[in-house]
Amino acid sequence: MSVQMHLGVxxxxxxxxxxxxxxxxxPGALRAYLxxxxxxxxxxxxxxxxxxxxxxxTPCHLAIGQEAIAVGVSASLRPTDRxxxxxxxxxxxxxxxxxxxxxxxxxLGRDSGCSRGMGGSMHLYAGHVGxxxxxxxxxxxxxxAVGAALAARKDGRGDIAVAYFGDGAxxxxxxxxSFNLAALWKLPVLFVCENNLFSSHLHISLRQPGDRVARFxxxxxxxxxxxxxxxxxAVARTVRELVGRLRRxxxxxxxxxVTYRWRGHVGPREDDDVxxxxxxxxxxxxxxxxxxxxxxxxxxxxLLDEESFAExxxxxxxxxxxxxxxxxxxxxxPREALLSRVYWHGRGQ
Amino acid sequence: xxxxxxxxxxxxxxxxxxxxxxxxxxxGQGLWSPWYxxxxxxxxxxxxxxxxxxxxxxxxxxxxxxAVGAALCGYRPIVVHPRMDFLLxxxxxxxxxxxxxxxxxxxxxxxxxxxxxxxxxxxEQGAQHSQALHAWFAHVPGLRVVMPATPEDARDLLIAAVWxxxxxxxxxxxxxxxxxxxxxxxxxxSLAEESPKVRRHGTDxxxxxxxxxxxxxxxxxxxxxxDGIEAEVVDLRVLNPLSIEVPAESVARTGRLCVVxxxxxxxxxxxxxxxxxxxxTGPRVMRAAPKRVTLPDAPAPTSRVxxxxxxxxxxxxxxxxxxxx
Numbered sequence: 110m111s112v113q114m115h116l117g118v119x120x121x122x123x124x125x126x127x128x129x130x131x132x133x134x135x136p137g138a139l140r141a142y143l144x145x146x147x148x149x150x151x152x153x154x155x156x157x158x159x160x161x162x163x164x165x166x167t168p169c170h171l172a173i174g175q176e177a178i179a180v181g182v183s184a185s186l187r188p189t190d191r192x193x194x195x196x197x198x199x200x201x202x203x204x205x206x207x208x209x210x211x212x213x214x215x216x217l218g219r220d221s222g223c224s225r226g227m228g229g230s231m232h233l234y235a236g237h238v239g240x241x242x243x244x245x246x247x248x249x250x251x252x253x254a255v256g257a258a259l260a261a262r263k264d265g266r267g268d269i270a271v272a273y274f275g276d277g278a279x280x281x282x283x284x285x286x287s288f289n290l291a292a293l294w295k296l297p298v299l300f301v302c303e304n305n306l307f308s309s310h311l312h313i314s315l316r317q318p319g320d321r322v323a324r325f326x327x328x329x330x331x332x333x334x335x336x337x338x339x340x341x342x343a344v345a346r347t348v349r350e351l352v353g354r355l356r357r358x359x360x361x362x363x364x365x366x367v368t369y370r371w372r373g374h375v376g377p378r379e380d381d382d383v384x385x386x387x388x389x390x391x392x393x394x395x396x397x398x399x400x401x402x403x404x405x406x407x408x409x410x411x412l413l414d415e416e417s418f419a420e421x422x423x424x425x426x427x428x429x430x431x432x433x434x435x436x437x438x439x440x441x442x443p444r445e446a447l448l449s450r451v452y453w454h455g456r457g458q
Numbered sequence: 459x460x461x462x463x464x465x466x467x468x469x470x471x472x473x474x475x476x477x478x479x480x481x482x483x484x485x486g487q488g489l490w491s492p493w494y495x496x497x498x499x500x501x502x503x504x505x506x507x508x509x510x511x512x513x514x515x516x517x518x519x520x521x522x523x524x525a526v527g528a529a530l531c532g533y534r535p536i537v538v539h540p541r542m543d544f545l546l547x548x549x550x551x552x553x554x555x556x557x558x559x560x561x562x563x564x565x566x567x568x569x570x571x572x573x574x575x576x577x578x579x580x581x582e583q584g585a586q587h588s589q590a591l592h593a594w595f596a597h598v599p600g601l602r603v604v605m606p607a608t609p610e611d612a613r614d615l616l617i618a619a620v621w622x623x624x625x626x627x628x629x630x631x632x633x634x635x636x637x638x639x640x641x642x643x644x645x646x647x648s649l650a651e652e653s654p655k656v657r658r659h660g661t662d663x664x665x666x667x668x669x670x671x672x673x674x675x676x677x678x679x680x681x682x683x684x685d686g687i688e689a690e691v692v693d694l695r696v697l698n699p700l701s702i703e704v705p706a707e708s709v710a711r712t713g714r715l716c717v718v719x720x721x722x723x724x725x726x727x728x729x730x731x732x733x734x735x736x737x738x739t740g741p742r743v744m745r746a747a748p749k750r751v752t753l754p755d756a757p758a759p760t761s762r763v764x765x766x767x768x769x770x771x772x773x774x775x776x777x778x779x780x781x782x783x
Contacts, residue, residue, distance in 0.1 A: 191527075191530075191531060193527075222564070223564075224562065224563045224564040224566070225563075225564025225565065225566070226564065227561060227562055227563065227564040227565075228562045228563055228564065232562045232563060234563040234564065234566055234567065236566060236567060241530055241531075241567065242530070242559070242563055242567065244554070244555065244562075246550055246554050246555075249523075249550055249551075249554060249555055250527075250555075251523070252519060252520040252521075252522070252523020252524050252526075252527065252551060253523050253524070253526050253527035253530065253551075253555060254527060255520060255523065255524045255527060256523060256524030256525055256526060256527025256528040256529070256530075256531075256535075257527040257528065257530060257531050258527075259524055259527070259528050260527070260528040260530075260531035260532065260533050261531065263483075263509075263528075263533065264531075270527070282519065283519050283520060283523065283550070286515075286517035286519055286520030287520045287523070287524075289515055289517060289520070290514075290515060290517060290520045290521070290524060293515065446564075449565070450560055450561045450564065450565035451560070451561050451599050451600050452560070452600065452602075452623075452624050452650070452699075453560050453565070453568040453570075453623035453624050
């Protein structure tokens with residue numbers, strides 16, 4: 110059997126702008142997906158605006174346009190699962206139920222931030238919902254998730270680990286070592302590759318001989334699926350099935366969700382002047398808007414009308430605005446935090 | 459009291475931990491093979507089974523990262539790297555992830571992982587099978603670095619490392635495995651409370667070492683008595699966070715300092731100890747300029763003739779100390 114190297118139509122920006130297929134899906138679940146995606150988008154828009162205005166200085170990597178993946182993945186997770194993120198993890202954190210105001214306070218560097226103002230946008234934590242941490246070293250958390258899966262198997266309660274990473278991480282040795290370990294030891298870890306076709310400014314065609322990252326998982330004998338990452342229902346369905354396998358102890362799995370980020374690698378700009386084909390493709394990818402495609406499908410199925418969608422957006426916008434206003438008033442970390450957290454409980458200083 | 463060798467002491471620590479703590483497991487290369495790690499882990503796989511003694515693929519980065527991940531989920535894994543040279547593949551997991559985790563996430567999570575790394579040199583093993591890189595790691599805030607010099611410390615500091623809530627790099631040395639000394643019963647210590655110890659009292663000069671270098675200091679001190687020099691020997695034991703009180707107080711009394719280290723000279727442990735001691739004591743107590751005995755700033759050679767010139771030995775230390783008088 111030859112290796113399937115390429116994504117084909119999934120990476121073709123002129124395709125896939127139709128409403129998503131919601132047949133058989135629970136209406137309540139669909140409403141929840143829509144609300145979460147809108148929340149993530151509004152939250153990231155305000156963060157982007159405040160980066161542009163200079164109020165936020167920490168490097169912020171925005172996932173606008175990619176919201177469906179985290180929302181679809183999180184639908185099958187529970188708080189005792191162990192999720193690790195990367196540099197672009199606001200969406201992962203929020204989709205799991207991480208506190209909005211604490212996220213804002215974190216990017217503002219405040220003491221009430223989700224990492225007590227010590228991490229910024231690139232180091233998020235929400236242990237109570239299973240988000241164990243995010244880091245910007247590409248692929249840095251992938252082996253950690255493998256270890257969390259080893260711990261989950263030892264615990265024997267059917268919990269799983271999740272490693273979010275991008276297509277660029279597939280170029281790191283850490284990922285391949287991790288795949289090997291997870292497959293060898295049949296560990297319950299779901300590898301979630303958000304393939305947005307770009308690593309910083311460089312298109313995947315300039316970095317890999319193929320654009321389909323799932324081929325690496327297949328090479329390790331892992332169950333792997335490649336899906337439209339802008340289709341929240343497709344992501345949720347696929348993850349539901351894979352997570353079922355994981356909880357039953359059938360070994361690791363991978364989902365590759367193909368998507369596109371609307372903003373630059375870092376910061377609020379669209380960066381349509383950098384990278385191969387970006388200016389042309391971004392226009393087309395906006396038509397594959399994951400929020401719009403779900404809203405349209407729900408409208409067709411009479412689960413949503415324009416009025417209630419507008420109301421939802423207004424509610425979320427207010428929620429975001431209020432949370433930001435509270436976060437802005439939060440205190441800065443105390444000076445002693447510089448040294449008191451180097452060692453656990455500050456001992457050894 | 460009973461006699462115990464350093465290598466066997468490490469093995470006893472593993473057994474103690476595995477017997478007392480179900481959250482402890484061990485992962486690394488060569489754990490099911492007797493030659494990789496000397497006498498320090500013989501038959502542990504047979505006693506505790508392959509789930510707790512996990513021999514691993516040749517993946518230093520992923521195995522170390524996996525240990526960090528398991529530690530974040532409440533386990534107390536020990537990763538074994540039979541040679542420090544190979545540890546460099548795991549730098550990200552140790553330096554970027556484990557060492558920073560508690561601080562960068564606001565003190566809400568902490569990987570209680572122990573990375574055991576063995577210095578294994580000599581025997582014409584050459585540039586990539588000989589390195590002692592403890593000073594690199596001691597440079598990193600958040601990573602505790604432990605270097606035992608005695609069988610008792612080899613055992614008790616390993617136990618303390620594994621039960622410490624912070625990530626710890628535990629560095630043991632194959633040149634010490636046959637060292638036999640009297641040891642007492644296991645003493646459970648809090649690593650954060652451990653600090654340098656005076657191993658031998660003396661009035662004329664302070665010798666400071668860590669791990670095998672402490673042995674060199676002890677042997678040199680014996681020889682120096684023949685010349686009427688009474689050397690005090692300070693064993694650092696914990697390199698990071700480095701506590702300087704004990705060596706500084708010693709130097710304040712003796713007025714002379716010679717630091718011995720099995721690492722390189724530039725930006726090394728010896729230079730750090732000299733600087734920290736002098737900052738504390740001030741120059742007036744010094745009766746001579748301080749000295750350091752280290753490796754030359756060169757990779758390890760293979761040929762035995764060059765090796766002999768490369769590694770500090772008791773004579774090198776004795777000669778250096780005599781120059782202080």
